[in-house]
Amino acid sequence: MYKQFFATIPHTTADWTLTIDGLVKKPLALNLSDIKALPAIEVMRTLECIGNPVGGPLVGNVVWKGAALKPLFDEAGLAPSAVRAAFEAADEYRTSIDLKYINHPGAFVAYEMNGQPLTPEHGFPLRVFFSGSYGQKMPKWITRIELVDRDVEGYWEARGWSDVAQVQTHAIIKQPAGLSTFALQRIPVWGIANAADVEIVKVEVKIGDDWREAALLHGPTAEVWTQWSLDWTPPAPGRYTVLARATDANGRTQTRADEGVLGGAFPNGTSVIHRVVMKIADG
The missing domain is CATH 3.90.420.10 (Oxidoreductase, molybdopterin-binding domain)
Incomplete structure (x- = not known):
């Protein structure tokens, strides 16, 4: 903690x-x-x-x-x-x-x-x-x-921080970590998603052009983060950007791409779509 x-x-x-x-x-x-x-x-x-x-x-x-x-x-x-x-x-x-x-x-x-x-x-x-x-x-x-x-x-x-201070719906990528390097093979991509006492119903991951839906593992209640995962196989060596966005049971989906002040956190907590860059090694 x-x-x-x-x-x-x-x-x-x-x-x-x-x-x-x-x-x-x-x-x-x-x-x-x-x-x-x-x-x-x-x-x-x-x-x-x-x-x-x-x-x-x-x-x-x-x-x-x-x-x-x-x-x-x-x-x-x-x-x-x-x-x-x-x-x-x-x-x-x-x-x-x-x-x-x-x-x-x-x-x-x-x-x-x-x-x-x-x-x-x-x-x-x-x-x-x-x-x-x-x-x-x-x-x-x-x-x-x-x-x-x-x-x-x-x-x-x-x-200047929020007086309501309710958790924004958002997904966090835990793997890959930013700027990490992987071999040209299947890669587990996973993370967590959190919201304000409302169930996460979807997490989507984008690597390249298309959003793909991840598998979800919910906690015992909506007040516990949801774990998400999917496997991805890179088509070729190079640098790739991974994005993840969450949707909650009230229909709120992350759309914000700019980070703004304090990594998007000020003043209401961040709802910015998380992105990381990873490298696929050649050989």
């Missing part, structure tokens, strides 16, 4: 608590034992950074264990005027999210990763997850969730 930090990794003391307050009837202050005493959920989820450039490495797939968020908000009792949840973290990171994401059954807090307690670099003691969101909206080391009746601009949102 990739590691991305807003600032330095904070030191969390034994008296850490998660506070849920603001526009609620009953403010809550929960320690890690309180969170672990709640009914546990264990889910596989793909996590991607909104700043991941086209074809970039800032994406990973992990099994998380934690507790659902909605029962906590039900216990706190949200006021009718509450429209957003604003998050504070131990590293002073700030962001907020619309309540529709809070109330989604896929919203949870996590304290384990791949069967082990969270490490400090991955958010110990607690981090939060929402369906379809980039990591920007899912802070690590959370200390407070405040229910508010207004927009609260977070650190990255104040710098």
